[in-house]
Amino acid sequence: MAARKNASRRTSKAKKTSADFMEKLKQFVRTKGPDYLLDPNISSIGIGYKVKGDKQTSDLSIQFTVEHKSAPEGMAALRTSPIPATIEIDGVAVPTDVLQRSYEHTLKIVTEAAASPRKTRIDPIVPGVSVANKKVSAGTIGCIVYDQQTGAPYVLSNWHVLHGPQGVIGDDVVQPGPHDDNRTQTNRLGKLVRSHLGAAGDCAIASIETRKFKPEILDLGVKAEQLGEPDLGDKVIKSGRTTAVTHGIVTRINTLVKINYGLPVGEKAIGGFEIGPDPGKPASNGEISQGGDSGSLWLFKTSTGKASNIMAGLHFAGEGPNDPNEHAIACYAKSVFEKLEITLTPKEKDEDKTPGAGGGYAANFLGVRVDAPKLSTATRNDAVKLNNSEVIPYTHFSLTLSKSRRFAIWVAWNIDGNQIKKLGRNVPFILDPRIAKEFQVGDDLYKNNRLDRGHIARRADLIWGGDEEAKQANIDSFYFTNITPQMDNFNQGGLGGIWGKLEDAVFGEVDVDNLRVSVFGGPVFRADDRVFRGIKLPREFYKVIAFVEGGKLKARAFLLTQNLDQLEALDLDEFKVYQTSLAEIEQRCGFTFPANLKSADGSEGAARAPEALAKRQPLQSLSDIRW
DSSP states (O other), rough: OOOOGGGGGGHHHHHHHHHHHHHHHHHHHHHHHHHHSTTTTTTEEEEEEETTEEEEEEEEEEEEEEEOOGGGGTTTTTTOOOOOOOETTTOOOOEEEEEOEEEETOOOOOOSSSSSGSOOOOOSSSSEEEEEEETOOEEOOEEEETTTTTEEEEEEEHHHHHTOOOOOOEEEEEESTTTOOTTTTTTTTEEEEEEEETTTTTEEEEEOOOOOOOOOTTTOOOOEEOOOOOOOTTTTEEETTTTEEEEEEEEEEEEEEEEOTTTOOOOOEEEEEEEOOOTSSTTTTSOOOTTTTTTTTEEEEEEEEEEEEEEEEEEEEEEEETTOOOEEEEEEHHHHHHHHTEEOOOOOOOTTOTTTOOOOOOOTTTSSSSEHHHEEEHHTTTTOTTTTTTTTEEEEEEEEEBBBOOSEEEEEEEEEETOOOOOOOOOOOOTTSSSSSSSSSOOOGGGGGSSSEEEOOHHHOOBBBHHHHHHHHHEEEEEEEGGEETTTTTSTTHHHHHGHHHHHHHHHOOOOOOGGGEEEEEOOOOTTTOOOOTTTTOOOEEEEEEEETTEEEEEEEEEEEEEEEETTTTTOOOOOEEEEEHHHHHHTTTEOOOHHHHHHHHHHTTTTTSSGGSOOOOOSSGGOOOO
């Protein structure tokens, strides 16, 4: 096993074969195994100890399993050929062994008399419970894994559980699976992100969008933290949807198994290893694998018989319906993790803290409650949800993200002028690991052009409070969810510079109570926004500044327009900033501000949307603002 070096953990039988020669056996199975599987009667090929009668010997062999054993005269009817008694590998005659055995993936659901807690909707989710693509029946969550690049958390299971023959990337994944509860809209967990079906394994991952999670496996009480490689005779344990906790012993390694996944996929050769029952820990019904266990994790056992934190493999199949021998098949952990580009360790960075550790936008920050905007029905349906809420928290700010536009609908943030810190900008722009990549616009949009990655909630507004709090707010401000494409002179000089100075201006021009201000801002989405690199670029932005002066709540609204008429040339330098009303922002953006904030709007005609922008005068300087 790669993750453990203790020789005492290996069986005495395994020691009889040198590591170099074992690698030659594995290489033979990898390279020649697929050719043998072309024989319709051969169901697998692997490395195991030769069986004589019903007893396992200490003789290592190239072990074949067949659908039907037959005398030579009956082989023609089976469209099969005899398997030689020995196969020469590197000048050594290695004996073969032929067992009657067949396989099928463990997704077929059996009728059960009573409901199980493993088959109900849970929050937080844990490994060992029911999950599936909305088009599939039910399998098992194996473990919580993380994207190697972004650190986004996913659930790991099988291809035939999370993807399936009729599935596509992006499909909804539900917990529990539809066989256990057909209310797929209520039970949505996330989306199918990546999958693989082939020699590397039967595996897939799905995002976690609507629930919290705990990595400890149900009824085992441990979480997978390392990857191992199984040896013959290793003892393993799993926790599956149907059979719950079962114990096994590795009986064959480096095995290619032929499984029929049905139309339109057909037969596939899947790499893995075989597990038989542990006679010292028999299952209550003799079954270590049943329908619905697909996707569960096999862990190595410690010397005391407990589950370790080392993953041996990903369960994906068991014996066929007419096979008298109880056994299971698992994919190798290393192959699965390499193919899916995942890790068991959350992505580490110098500032490794959960986004939003500071609690998000505080509605009571000004001493009077000012709630975040309330979305219209259409806008709410377009909002990305995190933990079943469209409000996504960060340190000192919160936002709601549009699925279709992939930018924030609104961002709400608090500024404490008494505690502002000065911190450097040496922080990378990154995707939020809590949110699916498909709902975020990353760096590709901003390469080799004049588009800047512009903060909605200003970085300088957010870095206040204690040192660690300010540091985390600085980091959180650089998530792409708080970024929109803006021209490189958007906040630099000229008339556009007014936009970047609004928050500073309120502190300079108004006697703000307690030096505290709350701000709402974001892009205005229009149907005729120009498309660049497949992304619609907003050309209007809004900002609402709320503060208390002399004990009275006040609010002022502003709108900025950006000329995007010559998008391809990106020769865009025309910015106009208007003072407007909250009513106009609501009309343009598909949400409503709280009633007390609208009552605090001091603009002329605050109760109605003003006339067209063409008929109004833009702000020429900060002195034009009516505070």
